[in-house]
Amino acid sequence: MxxxxxxxxxxxxxxxxxxxxxxxxxxxxxxxxPHPAESMGAVLAPSVQPPMLVVDSLRVGGAAEQAGLRVGDLIETVDGDSVPSLAAADQALAGRGPLDIHVRRGKDEVDISIVTDKDRPRE
Structure with a gap:
């Protein structure tokens, strides 16, 4: 037994x-x-206000948090391209170099530049 x-x-x-x-x-x-959004320290989800994505969570100390991205931000564009879906975001976030992200935060619109973890110099 x-x-x-x-x-x-x-x-x-x-x-x-x-x-x-x-x-x-x-x-x-x-x-x-890592998933492209993970390289900047964020988890994205579809928004109830399509065609945008919402920042669902942030890694403490991650590149997105350090750059000023906040949970609940609605991502309108990445490097000038709209990101209406997770697949579009994956493609946009897979690029190298700083990412220029335009977000809607409540009634405000904010431009944020994020240097992803994969683009940071190794120490």
Whole structure:
């Protein structure tokens, strides 16, 4: 009976590990690199006010937070191009160099320049 319990525990642990790995692959690019928005330290989500995206969360100390992006900001453009979907944002954010992002924050419009983590010099 103990052997069966041990086998069951091992199977459950393996299933959990497989789930974690598969989620990591879904969130990352095909080559295992971080999702483009993650390189600036932000998670984006579709907005209830299409065709824009909303900043859903920020990594503490990440490039987006340091540049002044805030949770709830509505992203209108990245480098002058509209980002009506997550796929469009991925494409726009995959570029190199500083990102010029135009956001709507309440009634205000704000321009933010973000140097992504991948573009920061290595120390």
């Amino acid at each position: 103990r052997v069966i319990r041990h086998i069951a525990v091992v199977i459950i642990l393996l299933a959990g590990i497989c789930t974690i790995l598969s989620l990591r692959l879904v969130r990352s690019g095909r080559d295992g690199s």
